[in-house]
Amino acid sequence: MQESNKQKDNWQRPLCVDLDGTLLKTDIFHESLIQYICSNLLNLFRFLFLLVRYRKKSIIKNIVAKESNISLRNIPVNKDVLNFCMSEFRSGRKVVIASGCSEYIVNRLYSKFDFCSEIYTSSDQLNLIGENKAHKLVELYGEKGFDYIGDSKSDLAVWDKAFKSYLVGQEKKFPKVQYEKVFEKPKSSLKTLFYTIRLNRLVKSLSVFAPIFLFNTPESLVKSNFLSLVIASLLLSLLSISLYLINDLFDLEFDRRHLLRRARPVAAGKISIAKTVISSLGLSLFSIASVFLYFKLDVALAFLIFFIVGFLYSYKLKYLAIVDIASKAFLNLSRFYIGCLILGLSLNFEVCLFILLFIASFSCLDTYRILAQNLAVNGTLDNIKNPYGLNDLFFLKSFSVSLLTFSMISLLNVQIVNKWSGAFLLILSLYLFKGILNGKMKSYPLYYIINQRILQSAVVGFVIFFIIKQYVIA
Known part of the structure; x- marks a missing residue:
């Protein structure tokens, strides 16, 4: 009888649950702040003004929450905690939300968690x-x-005043508290890290070595600047990672509506907003500072322009038709141009035209691939913010073929380009276009090359042949 009364007392005690990092995998204030700044970059200065004007964080939370217009429909939820709360609710227990979030946000979430009887x-x-x-x-x-x-x-x-304590996280983090139950958060794995930094796309940073193979570069220039090319490739990789993280922050809402991109660590709540912002700022500042310390001013400025255009692309340019393709082409061209600056090679108009058209064709092709993949997976293009519709897919495919054709025509007028390299680029391009037009290319073109044995053999064979012909036999 005493045991029965004790069990009854247990169910009379309300179960109070926090939101940020507990019932939700993310921090609502951080999400609201990111959305607030992303809607207008000038809001960053307004937020700094709010920090100076209001000493109470609660006031700032409410202002940011009301003006951010954050979408809560696909916010990542901790399923273990959610199932536990719903189980307790079905057993007749009162479940209460007690959160430091803005009242405006929690009221909107209330309908999502209808098992909660009270909110504070x-x-x-x-x-x-x-x-x-x-x-x-x-x-x-x-x-x-x-x-x-x-x-x-x-x-x-709060745990000190509670009858029973429940933890979401690692128990060793707060060892002095006696927990009734621990809901462990999954640790970030190596796979999660690689997925976040887009490891497969970092091969684009190797474009700084492309001038060696495309032009008849003297051996003395290659030997004296090889270490600088390696350092530039590494710093470009770090800068690209910071831009990918920034892009994930800008695209939070759209990634969560996408059947494939919703698995991205930032969108899924596997990596916190705060860690993403700190990592992005740290990598970008370190890369740019290192470039200005190690390289000459012209190379450093090229890096800085690369970062600025990459940032603007994630923020606004990728939502403008044709401008998005031109921006991606410019970013890829910047990698190549940095290699030319380090090697001290000058580019005339014909060379720039060929490279720009060639790279633009692949940028257009990649845009087509992304849209076609989204259409195949989701059955629509409406769930992602893009400037193209269904009728534009054929245009993008045709436009990319036209750009490649004109780039090959312009190549005929370029005297300084190694003819073996030009022929190899043509064959490689035709093979890649065949892959995309047949629907076999599901990833970025360079990553597609890495996964094709025939192309692997062709690339390795060409590099060996080029080195022997250019530097051994000569």
Whole structure:
């Protein structure tokens, strides 16, 4: 009888659950802030002004939440915690949301979690975290009159007043607390890291070596600048990773609506917004600072322009028809041009025209591939923000073929280009176009080459042949 009364008391205690990092895999304030800044870059300065004007974080939370217009439809949810809360609710227990999020946001989420009978959030006067949350719950239910699920250091004060404590995270993080149950967060694996940094796309940074094979580059120039080319390739890779992370932040809402991209670590909540921002800023600042310290001013400025255009591409340019293709072509051309600057090679108009047309054809081809893949997976193009429609797919395919054709015609007028390289590029291009037109190319063109044994053999064979002919026999 005593055991039965004890069980009854358990169900009379409300189960209080936090949102950020607990019931949700992400931080709502960080998501709102990113959306707020992404909607207008000038909002970054307005946010800094809010930090100076208002000392209470709760006021800033509410302002950002109301003006960000964040989409909550596909927000990543912690399924283990969700299932536990729903199980407790079905057993007759009251489930309460107690979160430091803005009241405006939580009210919108209330319909998503209809099993919650009450919600308590931050207001302009009170930031409901840490001691404030503990006092509020004690005031409502009494000390030891509730159970609590949390995930962070600020929840220690709440667990101290709770009857039973539940943790979302690693138990060793707060070893002094006795937990009734631990919902472990999956650790970031090596696969997650590779997926985040787009390891397969970093091969584009090897474009700095392309001038060696495309032009009749003297052996003395190659030997004296080879280390600089290696360093430039590594720094370009780091800068590209920072741009990919920035792109993931800009595309959060659209990635979550995409059947394939929703698995990206940032969109899925496997990597926090704060870590993504810090990593992006750190990599970009380190790369640009290293370039200005190691290379000459012209190379450093080329790196800086590459980063600025890459940032603008993620922010706005990729949503403009044709401009998106030109931007991608410019970024790929920048990698090649940096290699030319390091080697001290000058490019005349005919060479620039050939390279620009050739690279633009692949940029157009990649745009076509992305849209065709999205259409095949989702059955529509409406779930991604892009400037093209179904009727434009044929145009993109035809336009890419036209660009490649004109680039090959312009190649005939270029005297300094190694003819073996030109012939190899033509054969390689035709093979890649065959792959995309047949629907066999599902990834970026260079990554497609890496996964094709015939192309692997052709590329390796050409490199060996070129080195022997250019530097051994000569």
